[in-house]
Amino acid sequence: MKFADFMCNESLNANLQAKTKEDTIREMVKSLLDAGQIAEEDYDGIVRHVLKREELGSTGIGRCVAVPHTKFSNVKKMVGTVAISQEGVDFDSLDGQPVRVLFMLISPPDQPQDHLLALEHIAKQLREDTFRRFMVQAKKREDIVELLSEADANNFAV
Amino acid sequence: MLIILPCEFIVKQNTQKSMETVVVTNENGLHIRPVAMISQCAAKFQSKIELEANGQTVDARSIISILLLAATKGTSVKIIAEGPDHQEAVNAIAELFRDGFPLDGSADTLV
Numbered sequence: 001m002k003f004a005d006f007m008c009n010e011s012l013n014a015n016l017q018a019k020t021k022e023d024t025i026r027e028m029v030k031s032l033l034d035a036g037q038i039a040e041e042d043y044d045g046i047v048r049h050v051l052k053r054e055e056l057g058s059t060g061i062g063r064c065v066a067v068p069h070t071k072f073s074n075v076k077k078m079v080g081t082v083a084i085s086q087e088g089v090d091f092d093s094l095d096g097q098p099v100r101v102l103f104m105l106i107s108p109p110d111q112p113q114d115h116l117l118a119l120e121h122i123a124k125q126l127r128e129d130t131f132r133r134f135m136v137q138a139k140k141r142e143d144i145v146e147l148l149s150e151a152d153a154n155n156f157a158v
Numbered sequence: 159m160l161i162i163l164p165c166e167f168i169v170k171q172n173t174q175k176s177m178e179t180v181v182v183t184n185e186n187g188l189h190i191r192p193v194a195m196i197s198q199c200a201a202k203f204q205s206k207i208e209l210e211a212n213g214q215t216v217d218a219r220s221i222i223s224i225l226l227l228a229a230t231k232g233t234s235v236k237i238i239a240e241g242p243d244h245q246e247a248v249n250a251i252a253e254l255f256r257d258g259f260p261l262d263g264s265a266d267t268l269v
Contacts, residue, residue: 069190119228120225
């Protein structure tokens, strides 16, 4: 699984405005809506599902990274987006640190293996700190596009 | 008072090790929520705890490392603990697998 298989480049956001967890999730789902990846009538449902998932335990996995996600029945193919917060968002992360880099995944309910492989790909990039450090420094959408494609080409592996 | 233990006793204490192989039974495999549960459980013990699956061995305290296993339903995972509370550590983590990483009262449909 590569970022190119599920990331929607048009929705990548290098300058997240939200300051809270809920607003962050809204802003990220909105970017998928604006990019035509999800239907307008699904927007509220997806936001609600992602928030509900966070109630079960934060997806802030440490190292300033969070992976908010959900399954949603109207989604036919897994879609993802990235947001970078310049100031950091309190995401109740497991290590207590504010989150700077967010990967959002919205998946169809019947493809748990794709979700797992996407998580594995994200984790693989985060294993070496270079990718995360560059992501945090991204200032515009094109920077994220380039970093994701370099990650897909294994350029951050040691 | 300083008690000097014989050398072989110390070595024996340090090399105490337990392992158990379990199978991932929950539908969604080791995604973030189960992985967070494993990591939080592992942090309670003093022993070094590792998970081995799909040809890789990773630190059971590191969420990012466990996600790298990409362990789907049906994958065999070997839990290896080494240290003073090795047996308790293996038992506690094996129990999470056996219980299928239970949620409090709701089904595993959101995650």
